[in-house]
Amino acid sequence: MTEPILTLSGVSKTYKGGFTALHGVDLAINKGEIFALLGPNGAGKTTLISIICGIVTPSTGTIHVGGHDAIADYKAARSLIGLVPQELSVDMFETVLATVTFSRRLFGRSGHSAYIEQVLRDLSLWDKRDNKIMELSGGMKRRVLIAKALAHEPEVLFLDEPTAGVDVALRRDMWKLVHALRERGTTIILTTHYIEEAEEMADRVGVINKGRLLLVDDKAALMQKLGKRELDLTLVDTLDRVPAGLEQWQLSLVNEGRTLRYVFDATQEDTGIPSLLRELSARHVAFKDLETSKSSLEDIFVDLVEERA
Amino acid sequence: MTLNLHGIWAIYRFEMARSLRTLWQSLVGPVLTTSLYFIVFGGAIGSRMQSVDGVSYGSFIVPGLIMLSLLTQSVGNASIGIYFPKFTGTIFELLSAPISSMELVIGYVGAAATKSVVIGAIILATSAFFVPVVVEHPLAMIAFLVLTSVAFSLFGFILGIWANSFEQLNFVPLLLITPLTFLGGSFYSIDMLPQPWRTVSLFNPVVYLVSGFRWSFFGRGDVDIALSLGVTLAFLLACLAVIAWIFKSGWRLKS
Numbered sequence: 319m320t321e322p323i324l325t326l327s328g329v330s331k332t333y334k335g336g337f338t339a340l341h342g343v344d345l346a347i348n349k350g351e352i353f354a355l356l357g358p359n360g361a362g363k364t365t366l367i368s369i370i371c372g373i374v375t376p377s378t379g380t381i382h383v384g385g386h387d388a389i390a391d392y393k394a395a396r397s398l399i400g401l402v403p404q405e406l407s408v409d410m411f412e413t414v415l416a417t418v419t420f421s422r423r424l425f426g427r428s429g430h431s432a433y434i435e436q437v438l439r440d441l442s443l444w445d446k447r448d449n450k451i452m453e454l455s456g457g458m459k460r461r462v463l464i465a466k467a468l469a470h471e472p473e474v475l476f477l478d479e480p481t482a483g484v485d486v487a488l489r490r491d492m493w494k495l496v497h498a499l500r501e502r503g504t505t506i507i508l509t510t511h512y513i514e515e516a517e518e519m520a521d522r523v524g525v526i527n528k529g530r531l532l533l534v535d536d537k538a539a540l541m542q543k544l545g546k547r548e549l550d551l552t553l554v555d556t557l558d559r560v561p562a563g564l565e566q567w568q569l570s571l572v573n574e575g576r577t578l579r580y581v582f583d584a585t586q587e588d589t590g591i592p593s594l595l596r597e598l599s600a601r602h603v604a605f606k607d608l609e610t611s612k613s614s615l616e617d618i619f620v621d622l623v624e625e626r627a
Numbered sequence: 628m629t630l631n632l633h634g635i636w637a638i639y640r641f642e643m644a645r646s647l648r649t650l651w652q653s654l655v656g657p658v659l660t661t662s663l664y665f666i667v668f669g670g671a672i673g674s675r676m677q678s679v680d681g682v683s684y685g686s687f688i689v690p691g692l693i694m695l696s697l698l699t700q701s702v703g704n705a706s707i708g709i710y711f712p713k714f715t716g717t718i719f720e721l722l723s724a725p726i727s728s729m730e731l732v733i734g735y736v737g738a739a740a741t742k743s744v745v746i747g748a749i750i751l752a753t754s755a756f757f758v759p760v761v762v763e764h765p766l767a768m769i770a771f772l773v774l775t776s777v778a779f780s781l782f783g784f785i786l787g788i789w790a791n792s793f794e795q796l797n798f799v800p801l802l803l804i805t806p807l808t809f810l811g812g813s814f815y816s817i818d819m820l821p822q823p824w825r826t827v828s829l830f831n832p833v834v835y836l837v838s839g840f841r842w843s844f845f846g847r848g849d850v851d852i853a854l855s856l857g858v859t860l861a862f863l864l865a866c867l868a869v870i871a872w873i874f875k876s877g878w879r880l881k882s
Contacts, residue, residue, distance in 0.1 A: 333882060371723040375881050393631065393725040401723050407716030411648065412641075423637030424724045466720070 322346035323398075323474060323505050324370070329379030331365055331529075339365040340529045342379070347474075347507060352500055354520035354537075355509045362529040363509040364404060367476050371401045384473065397425055400472030404479045406459045408466075410452035414443055417451060418465045425470035437468050440495060457488045464495070475499060477508040481515060493519065517541055545585040551578040551598070552607040561601055567594050578605070584612075634726040638734025642708050646742050653742065654749060657696050661750045664692055665757040668814060679816050682845050685758035690841040691813030693750050697743050697772070698779050698808055698833070702800050705739035705783030710790050713880075722881065728874030736780040743776035761844070767852075768843035774859050775836050781866035788879050807833045817849045832862055 324347040331340040339362045347353050355363050368374040370381055372392060381388035383395040409417055418438065419429045438444040441461045446454065451462060460480075467475060477496075481489050496506055496519065510516055516523045517537065524534040533540075556575040567590060570579045582589045598605070646653055669685035676684045712718040721731060754760050762768050790796040811833030817825055828834050829850075838848035839855025848855060873880065 371719075373719055373722045373881065375877055393629070393727070396723060396725040399723070401719070403716075403719055405716050407719060409715070409717055411645075416644070420637050420641055421720065423633040423640075424720065424726060426631045426633050426725055428633060429637070 321349065323349040323384055324507075325382045326366075326370070327380055329366070329369060329381060330377050331362075331369060331374065332377045338529055340369070340376075343526075343531045345524065345531060345534065347505060348522075349473075350500065350503050350505055351521045352496065352506045352508070352519055354516035354523045355507065355526055356511070356513065356516045356523050357509070357526035358511050361511075361526045363526060364478055365529075366526070367401070367478055367507070367509065371399055371476065372396055393426075397470065398473045399476065400467035400470065400474070401476045402460075402463050402467045402478060402480060404482060406456065406463065408451050408459055408462055411450060413448050413450055414438070414454075414462055414465075415447040417462065418469050421466040422469035425472075427470050433471060434465075434469060437465050440498070441465050442491070456483065457485055460484060460488065461491075464492070468499075472504070474505045474507065477506065479509055479511075481510070481512075542583070542585055545583055546581055547584045548611050549580040549582060549591060549594075550609045550611070551580075551605040552576065552609075553578060554604040554606050557603075561603055563601065564594075564597060566590075578603075631724075631726045631730050634724060635730050635734045635737075638721075638731065639738045642704075642735060642738030643741065645708070646704070646738070653746070657700070657746045657750055658753050660696070661692055661753045662757070664688070665754070669757055679819075680845065680847055683758065686760065687816075687841075687845075688814050689751070689754045689758065689760055690844050691837050692754070693747050693772075694775065694811075694833070694837050694840055695808045695813050696750055697747050697775055698804050698836075699800060700746050701739055701743040701776050701779035702783035702786060702804055704742055705736055705780040706787035706790065706796055706800075708735050708739055709784055709787035710793075710796055713787070714793075718880070728870070731874075732781070732784060732870055736777060736784055739780035739783060740773070740776035743780065744772055747772050747776070763846045764843040768840065771836070771840045771843055771855075771859070774856075774863065775840070778859060778863035778866060781863065781870060785866060785869050785873065788873055791879075807831055808837075812837050812849055832858055835859060 324345075326343055326345045329340060329343045330338065332338045343366060355366065357363050365374060369376045370383070370388065372388065381395075384398045386394040386398075388395040412420070415434070415438070418434055422431065422434060423429045435444065438447055441464060443458070443461050443465055446458065451459060454462065464477075477492075480492055484492070496508075499506060508515075508519065520537050522534060523537050523540045525532045525540070535543075550572075553576055557571060557578070558575055560569045560571055560578070567580050570581075571577070572579050580590070580594060582591065665685065668688055673684035673688075678684060679687045712721060751760065786796065786799050790799075810828065811831050812828065813833075817828045817834060817838075820828060835850060835855045835858035838850045839852055839859065840848075842848035842852045842855065872878070
């Protein structure tokens, strides 16, 4: 982790209709890291990526890629970036090799390269190189998009929702590729709305909701914050207060006294659940059902917003 | 900032490959249409007409016919070239590439204009099978061929960016280009028109294109050659100005 390869300061976007998709985002991405941008649908993840890549014009703010201003010096900035979009937008009538070569040239490099062969082999596309893209399956088309994004040997790779609608094999291959790219020093920024995906992949995670970057943290630290789970015990008899002697679990009564709730940290060795259940039966607090749930991403955002407020 | 030659070349090749995939339609269409025009206008009707300005009617319509195809092909090719990436979504790659707007235009418009010039040459060759074709000013003819192809490919490029549907894409050539070409003296000299239509015709830019092109064949046209050249260049520059504005503002390309 050395100097940032990508810095955003005060980047905001208000669309013509008046909708503000991004509110003054500041972010620094370190060279060589895998950064996950985590947020629900419509949080502004794609808008943020589109602004960095030059597809959407920011309303305010500045962006530097490898020290180059993304607007004043856009050619230098953009040659460092590769983008794999969410949509399967590919030229259906082109062959795999032709479209990947096109991408490499478009980004200012000569078309003939052993590198293209390597990329196609890494993505299991080499055997399909002379096939028209329309003949390929959806998963293969996504591989083509990744190959196109990598064709000009970018230093920063954006993966917008890389596993949306992707089968297990491709998902596994993609993670393998992402790690291999990181080994080579490529910086990777991916967006996702799955906590597990961020957990599995990233070094650092940024949480975005409603156009605001709520926090940026190391994965381990964040996962601890996000690892909270709830145990709900449906009681046989309603209670009007939490029974005495159970203070150490910090229980709460919800659902008009019909449910006893315990919030615990699933990442801890001792969750406190067995001792709680023993204590409850010793005190003759009877329950007919129990259920544990992960707090949803939405809940986590609400928590994060409240925490900051 | 260095010129992204590889990028221009990529787009040019891509567009030319697209044309080559449909080589059959690209070439057979114009050749067949030209032959039909010669059979109908040159053979059936032309044989009953006097010569125009001392040129047989069949020969007289050659420049107009070429212009007709040139305009239609230029607008059609350039507009679909940029509209299609918008339609399929692949335009994200063009917008995120380290390529300037002018480099994009050179690639797209260059390819569309190349195709038009080739088709123009094919029509000229086809014409020679039907009527005697003499070109008095070959260099001027080539210059007009290229200038017109470029100007109308630029116009087509604007159309492709403007269009939000395939209907709109076909609408403008049908409602604007075809009438302007037919009324622009492709098949007659505007001197043949009664007033006020003669004066009205002078507001049609295609009149100047056809006239200038005809001058390069026969040494005379409806309007002065300098004026023809001036109007063609003015149209080309106007299209360039619109394109420069489009890319600066991101109109219909970026949000």
